[in-house]
Amino acid sequence: MASLEEPFEKIQLLSQEIEESGPYEEVYKDSSTFLKGTQSLNPHNDYCQHFVDTGHRPQNFIRDGGLADRFEEYPKQRELIRLKDELIAATNTPPMYLQADPDTFDLRDLKCKFDVILIEPPLEEYYRESGIIANERFWTWDNIMKLNIEEISCIRSFVFLWSGSGEGLDLGRMVQISQCDICWIKTNKNNPGKTKTLDPKAVFQRTKEHCLMGIKGTVRRSTDGDFIHANVDIDLIITEEPEMGNIEKPVEIFLIIEHFCLGRRRLHLFGRDSTIRPGWLTVGPTLTNSNFNAEAYATHFSEPSSYLSGCTEENERLRPKSPPPKSMAERGGGAPRGGRGDPAVGRGDRGRERNRPNFRGERGGFRGRGGPHRGFPPR
Numbered sequence: 001m002a003s004l005e006e007p008f009e010k011i012q013l014l015s016q017e018i019e020e021s022g023p024y025e026e027v028y029k030d031s032s033t034f035l036k037g038t039q040s041l042n043p044h045n046d047y048c049q050h051f052v053d054t055g056h057r058p059q060n061f062i063r064d065g066g067l068a069d070r071f072e073e074y075p076k077q078r079e080l081i082r083l084k085d086e087l088i089a090a091t092n093t094p095p096m097y098l099q100a101d102p103d104t105f106d107l108r109d110l111k112c113k114f115d116v117i118l119i120e121p122p123l124e125e126y127y128r129e130s131g132i133i134a135n136e137r138f139w140t141w142d143n144i145m146k147l148n149i150e151e152i153s154c155i156r157s158f159v160f161l162w163s164g165s166g167e168g169l170d171l172g173r174m175v176q177i178s179q180c181d182i183c184w185i186k187t188n189k190n191n192p193g194k195t196k197t198l199d200p201k202a203v204f205q206r207t208k209e210h211c212l213m214g215i216k217g218t219v220r221r222s223t224d225g226d227f228i229h230a231n232v233d234i235d236l237i238i239t240e241e242p243e244m245g246n247i248e249k250p251v252e253i254f255l256i257i258e259h260f261c262l263g264r265r266r267l268h269l270f271g272r273d274s275t276i277r278p279g280w281l282t283v284g285p286t287l288t289n290s291n292f293n294a295e296a297y298a299t300h301f302s303e304p305s306s307y308l309s310g311c312t313e314e315n316e317r318l319r320p321k322s323p324p325p326k327s328m329a330e331r332g333g334g335a336p337r338g339g340r341g342d343p344a345v346g347r348g349d350r351g352r353e354r355n356r357p358n359f360r361g362e363r364g365g366f367r368g369r370g371g372p373h374r375g376f377p378p379r
Contacts, residue, residue, distance in 0.1 A: 055193020057207055059185045065238035067252065080232065080318040081259065088258050091309040092279030093300045098292035101285040102147060102269055103139075110281070111294040113154045115227075115263020115307065118253070119144070120270045125164045126247045139270075141171045147269075156217040156227055158261055162249060165206045182211040184250060186241035207241070211253060221322040226308060231320040232259045248274060262309045265301060 047058035064070050071078040098110075124138040149159060160182070163169050185208050221230045233256045242248060254277060257266070268275060271282035273289075281292065301307045311319075 055188070057186075057188050057192075059207070059238060060187045060189050060192075062185075062187075062238055065187075065236075067255075070234075076318055077232075080315065083312065083315050083318070084229075084232065084259055085255075087309060087312060087315065088279065091264060093264060093297070095276050095278050095280060095282070096292045096297055097271070097276050097282040097284075097287055097290060099285070099287040099290045100283055102283065103143065103285075105283070107148050107152045109294070110152060110267075110283075110292075112265060112281075112297060112301075113152055113157075114265045114267040114281075115154055115157050116160070116257055116261050116266045117149060117153060117157070118160045118257065118266070118268045119147070119149075120162045120249060120268070120275075122270060123162075123164050123168060125166050125168065141168060150216070152267070153216050154263070154265070156219055156224070157215075157263070158257075159214045159216070160253070160257060161212045161214070163210050163212050165209050169210050169212075180213045180235060182213065182235050182237065182253065182256060184209045184211065184237040184239070184253075187238065188241055190240060209249075225311070225316075225321070227262055228260060229262065229311070229315075229319050230260065230322070254280070262311065264307050264309055 047061065051057055059065075064072060071081065121139040121144050122137070127138070144161075153159065163171075188207075219228060221228065235256075237250050237252045237256075239250050239252070258279065264279065266280045268280050268282045269284070271280075271284040272286050276282050276287075281297065283292075
């Protein structure tokens, strides 16, 4: 009888010790417990868990993301970009810059209509995430949408708008500015696990920014080869995240725009001394000097079609091209588009009717997703 009571007493003592020590807690020091593989410790390319364990962002492992080696395995594309860079450098206008605040400066005083407009507004989001004190006032999206862009843009033109990764991205798409996104993905190879000041309302780390593109007028890849060269670049920019306090955007955005649009009249709004470059007119409140003269700037485009950089025969041979549009007979005939029994309206007629300038994303203006013409991506 005594032999049966001893184990029972030991069980009671053990249960008392567990109750006193509290519930059992297991400490996980790595992801080996959660690995998907059962044969080995192979994480099966689980970059999200790798980020949790090491701080290395998944984009750190994208191969050939830099400009130097991106087209290493595509010699034809690499040669095309080299030739385009040479042509752009030869046809660029001298750099011009004007110290002016777009909030008070009338953009019509520039006395020019531009083919490309790059807008880089000083959003509060940039300074909040970088943890620095701004030396200029923030711009709200209401103020940005009040910019008189339609008055200084050509009938065929493009606007590129840096919108951050938060509320600006949603607002930009809401007003249909976005025809396409150019996404800037930030790596942290040099400082894994380190991040800038986190948004107090954010659950995840924001590791990218977006530049939205809008189109004014009707521009087609297959018929407007004098004005655009599509599919030359990709719509991703992959660079190391800038250091704390640095709000500079990657220089590659200028290269993408210059390769894409052959128009030479390029305007950069909210530029800084560090962004002054040949071929661009830079306007911003933080510039420390000015050399812009409207009459001198206009002399660079006095000849017919001199606003275009042109294209060499070799560039034309190397560049990717879209197939020409098929006629109704080639598509197999059939009734033209339109209501049954109603007179049909051709696409060209609709395009001409909609070709009215408006920056708000309405017909004929800078359109985005959901606009009347879907357009094309800038690459």
